[in-house]
Amino acid sequence: MASTTRTLARALRTTRPSSLLTSTARPARFLIPTQTVGQQHQYQRRSYASSPDDKEKFDGNPSGLIFGATALVLGAVGYATYTQKPEWFGQAAKVKGPFVPRYEDYQKVYDAIAKELSEKDDYDDGSYGPVLLRLAWHASGTYDKETNTGGSNGATMRFAPEGDHGANAGLKTARDFLEPIKEKFPWISYSDLWILSGVCAIQEMQGPKIPFRAGRSDRDLSFCTPDGRLPDASKDHTHIRAIFGRMGFNDQEMVALSGAHALGRCHTDRSGYDGPWTFSPTTLTNDYFKLLLEEKWAWKKWNGPKQFEDVKTKSLMMLPTDLVLIKDKSFRSHVDRYAKDNDVFFKEFSDAVLRLFELGVPFVQPEDQRWTFKSSFD
Numbered sequence: 001m002a003s004t005t006r007t008l009a010r011a012l013r014t015t016r017p018s019s020l021l022t023s024t025a026r027p028a029r030f031l032i033p034t035q036t037v038g039q040q041h042q043y044q045r046r047s048y049a050s051s052p053d054d055k056e057k058f059d060g061n062p063s064g065l066i067f068g069a070t071a072l073v074l075g076a077v078g079y080a081t082y083t084q085k086p087e088w089f090g091q092a093a094k095v096k097g098p099f100v101p102r103y104e105d106y107q108k109v110y111d112a113i114a115k116e117l118s119e120k121d122d123y124d125d126g127s128y129g130p131v132l133l134r135l136a137w138h139a140s141g142t143y144d145k146e147t148n149t150g151g152s153n154g155a156t157m158r159f160a161p162e163g164d165h166g167a168n169a170g171l172k173t174a175r176d177f178l179e180p181i182k183e184k185f186p187w188i189s190y191s192d193l194w195i196l197s198g199v200c201a202i203q204e205m206q207g208p209k210i211p212f213r214a215g216r217s218d219r220d221l222s223f224c225t226p227d228g229r230l231p232d233a234s235k236d237h238t239h240i241r242a243i244f245g246r247m248g249f250n251d252q253e254m255v256a257l258s259g260a261h262a263l264g265r266c267h268t269d270r271s272g273y274d275g276p277w278t279f280s281p282t283t284l285t286n287d288y289f290k291l292l293l294e295e296k297w298a299w300k301k302w303n304g305p306k307q308f309e310d311v312k313t314k315s316l317m318m319l320p321t322d323l324v325l326i327k328d329k330s331f332r333s334h335v336d337r338y339a340k341d342n343d344v345f346f347k348e349f350s351d352a353v354l355r356l357f358e359l360g361v362p363f364v365q366p367e368d369q370r371w372t373f374k375s376s377f378d
C-alpha cells in the first residue's frame with residue numbers, strides 16, 4: 001500500500017502540471033495564494049530536488065498541486081484502510097447490513113402506543129384499548145389449522161375484501177389510530193404492529209403480561225381470507241366450538257378468550273348490538289364472568305338484534321354467544337373458575353391470547369425467547 005502511494009506521488013511529481021491543467025482550466029480550488037506556493041516550493045526543493053534539471057521539471061510552479069494531490073491520495077488510502085480494516089486502528093470492526101430491530105426497538109414501539117393510548121382519551125369510554133385488542137383478535141382469528149391459512153401473519157385486513165367483512169366493521173378506527181406509529185417506526189410490519197398494539201392494550205388496561213414474538217410479515221391481498229371465519233354473535237355452542245376449534249382451541253381456551261368482553265362495548269353502527277358488558281370497560285378484570293353468573297339477564301326489548309340486558313340496571317349487555325357460556329356445562333365449569341379467581345383467569349387468558357396472536361406465523365424467534373414488555377406503570 002505504501003509503495004502504491006509512493007509510485008503515485010512520484011508520477012505526479014515528474015509530470016509537468018502545465019500539460020495536465022492550464023491555469024485557465026484549473027479549478028479555483030487549485031489557485032493557491034502565491035506565497036504559500038512559494039513556501040511549499042522551497043520545501044519541495046530542500047527535501048526532494050537533487051539535480052539541476054529540477055527547475056525545469058517544476059516549471060509551472062507545481063509543488064502546491066503535488067503536495068495537495070499526495071495528501072489526497074494518502075487520505076483516500078488511509079480512509080479506505082480505516083473503513084475496511086478498522087481493527088488496524090484499534091477500533092472494533094463495525095457490523096454492517098440492514099437494520100435488525102431488537103427487543104429495545106419493539107419496547108419503543110410499545111411505549112409510543114401506550115403514550116397515544118393515554119393521551120387520546122376522548123374516545124368511547126376513554127380509551128382506544130378495546131378496539132385495538134379487537135383489531136389484533138380479528139387479524140388472528142381468521143386462522144384455519146387444516147389449511148394453515150389466515151392468522152396474524154399478513155395484516156390482510158388492510159385490503160378491501162377482508163376490511164369490508166361485516167365482522168370487521170369499525171376496525172378502521174383502530175388501524176387509523178396506529179398509522180402515526182407506523183410512520184414513526186417504518187421498519188415494523190403492520191402485522192407485528194397490530195399484534196403488539198393488542199399486547200399493549202391488554203397490559204395498559206391492567207391486564208396480565210402477554211409475551212410477544214416478532215417476525216410477522218405483511219402480505220398482499222391474495223392472502224385475504226374468505227368471509228365467515230370470525231364468530232357470529234347470534235349463534236350457539238356448536239358455532240362457537242366450530243369457529244374456535246378451527247383455530248385449534250379447546251373449551252377452556254374459548255372461555256378464557258371470551259373474558260376479553262370485560263373490555264369495550266358494542267356499537268349500533270358497527271355490529272348493530274349496543275352497550276358495554278361491564279361497568280369498567282377500560283380495565284381488564286374477571287367481572288365479565290362474575291356478572292354473567294351474578295346478574296339476571298333478560299332479552300332486551302328494542303328494535304335491534306337479539307341481545308340480553310341486565311334486569312337490575314338495564315345498562316349492561318350480553319350477546320347470545322356470551323350467555324351460551326353459562327348454559328353449556330363444559331363452558332360453565334370454566335366460567336365458574338374464572339369468576340372465583342382473577343389470578344387464574346389472568347394466567348389462562350394470557351396463555352390463550354399468546355397462542356391466538358401467534359396463529360399461522362412462521363417465527364424464527366424461538367418459543368423460549370419471547371419478549372415481555374414493560375408497561376407504562378411498571
Ligand code: HEM
Pocket residue numbers: 130131133134137170231232233234240257258260261263264265266267268270271272273319321353
Ligand atoms: C364467540 C366469540 C365472540 C363473538 C361472537 C364476539 C362478538 C363481538 C361483538 C359483536 C362485538 C361488538 C363490536 C362493535 O359493535 O363494536 C365485540 C366487541 C369486542 N370483542 Fe368480541 N366477540 C367474540 C370473541 C372475542 C375475543 C376472543 C376477543 C379477544 C380476545 C374479543 C374482544 C372484543 C373486544 C375487546 C371488543 C370491544 C371492542 C370495542 O369496544 O370497540 N371478542 N365482540
